[in-house]
Amino acid sequence: xxxxxxxxxxxxxxxxxxxxTLMVGGFGLCGIPENSIAQLVKMGVKNLTCISNNxxxxxxxxxxxxxxKQIKKMISSYVGENDEFERQMLSGELEVELVPQGTLATRxxxxxxxxxxxxxxxxxxxxxxxxxxxxxxxxxxxTKEYLIEKAFExxxxxxxxxxxxxxxxxxxxxxxRNFNMPMAMAGKITIAEVEELVEVGELxxxxxxxxxxxxxxxxxxxxxxxxxxxxxVKKK
Amino acid sequence: MLDKNGIAKRIAQExxxxxxVNLGIGIPTxxxxxxxxxxxxxxxxxxxxxxxxxxxxxxxxDADLINAGKQTITLLKGASIFDSATSFGMIRAQRVDLTxxxxxxxxxxxxxxxxxxxxKMVKGxxxxxxxxxxxxxxxxxxxxxxxxxxxxxxxxxxLPLTGVKCVKKIVTELGVYEIVQGGGxxxxxxxxxxxxxxxxxxxxxxxxxxGDVKEMTI
Numbered sequence: 001x002x003x004x005x006x007x008x009x010x011x012x013x014x015x016x017x018x019x020x021t022l023m024v025g026g027f028g029l030c031g032i033p034e035n036s037i038a039q040l041v042k043m044g045v046k047n048l049t050c051i052s053n054n055x056x057x058x059x060x061x062x063x064x065x066x067x068x069k070q071i072k073k074m075i076s077s078y079v080g081e082n083d084e085f086e087r088q089m090l091s092g093e094l095e096v097e098l099v100p101q102g103t104l105a106t107r108x109x110x111x112x113x114x115x116x117x118x119x120x121x122x123x124x125x126x127x128x129x130x131x132x133x134x135x136x137x138x139x140x141x142x143t144k145e146y147l148i149e150k151a152f153e154x155x156x157x158x159x160x161x162x163x164x165x166x167x168x169x170x171x172x173x174x175x176x177r178n179f180n181m182p183m184a185m186a187g188k189i190t191i192a193e194v195e196e197l198v199e200v201g202e203l204x205x206x207x208x209x210x211x212x213x214x215x216x217x218x219x220x221x222x223x224x225x226x227x228x229x230x231x232x233v234k235k236k
Numbered sequence: 237m238l239d240k241n242g243i244a245k246r247i248a249q250e251x252x253x254x255x256x257v258n259l260g261i262g263i264p265t266x267x268x269x270x271x272x273x274x275x276x277x278x279x280x281x282x283x284x285x286x287x288x289x290x291x292x293x294x295x296x297x298d299a300d301l302i303n304a305g306k307q308t309i310t311l312l313k314g315a316s317i318f319d320s321a322t323s324f325g326m327i328r329a330q331r332v333d334l335t336x337x338x339x340x341x342x343x344x345x346x347x348x349x350x351x352x353x354x355x356k357m358v359k360g361x362x363x364x365x366x367x368x369x370x371x372x373x374x375x376x377x378x379x380x381x382x383x384x385x386x387x388x389x390x391x392x393x394x395l396p397l398t399g400v401k402c403v404k405k406i407v408t409e410l411g412v413y414e415i416v417q418g419g420g421x422x423x424x425x426x427x428x429x430x431x432x433x434x435x436x437x438x439x440x441x442x443x444x445x446x447g448d449v450k451e452m453t454i
Contacts, residue, residue: 174317
């Protein structure tokens, strides 16, 4: 076994520097690496570029890093639900690149697959296409235009899984899999925080979502609030 | 004139047995409430679910189980979970049979604008651009006339586009329209109590009316 375990968030994130590009897993507040985000706030690293589907809410998720003005640029598909984000964006303090969600996921996936660029029809004829190569491609008998999109390059990918073993194998729970899985494969260095850290051999190899080869460091998170963004329920 | 539930109810008639369906936020979400008994469909949510069920009972909500609107939901029997890249794989590869989404404007050639109002806060396109670029069958649920009384069925969209030449059908408070080859909103049905005259007044783009247009049954 190759041991990927580090003691805590502090040790896992110790070489993240100001100005770096980070992928941060999650969809809304679902499956976000809470312990790592808290550690980034503590470290105070600045001018970060964050690739993440969303930007959290005012007082949770990446919203915490916006409050402390540690983020220089956000690359996301949807950034509503956050007043501080809006203020910084409109005042020009924060740079924002909006990317169609499927393109965002695939730019992560392709980084993990080692493929530098790919064609996608999303955004053809819209302002997303500005400055990008457009190619006419025949595929499955249909000719249409595609944008050429690039795989992301990031210094670190920070993901959250449900269970992980000491070799870095990961299992996600329910829809918290979301962007965590493609991002886990995509970081130059991938850091995984998990709710449960188990011995090797305890996870069924058939159930592994992310093989340990993609994970450089793994630690057990000490606290999970797992906040719900939209609590929708019906009465019994 | 149809209210939001009326629009959703009419769109539910377009949902056929065996379809995989993606429902956008807003009126489209309501469509799930009106799918007739005996019609088996699977709802896709682009954050990574096939087989999405209703909201959970109070106390049974799970922070790890949400839909693309970030609402807590449940899974139906036979549901599956996957990652975001896989989710858009099934969208791009046209495995999803029907996409229902809202719009701010639709043009007579099927262009749609629904993600950005310049000068206002821009929240992002989410998955809408991927959906409209690939889906074979897109139905738009929208209000035909804005608060200022202006039509949102236009010769050309004024707002930044989400996708080009992609909308197939539109259901509004006033009627059902099909986008025809070469451009134009062909009126298929009128909402209960709505006259062709009212529809003409509420459509800025090219309106095509052939013969007697029936009133919808919902």
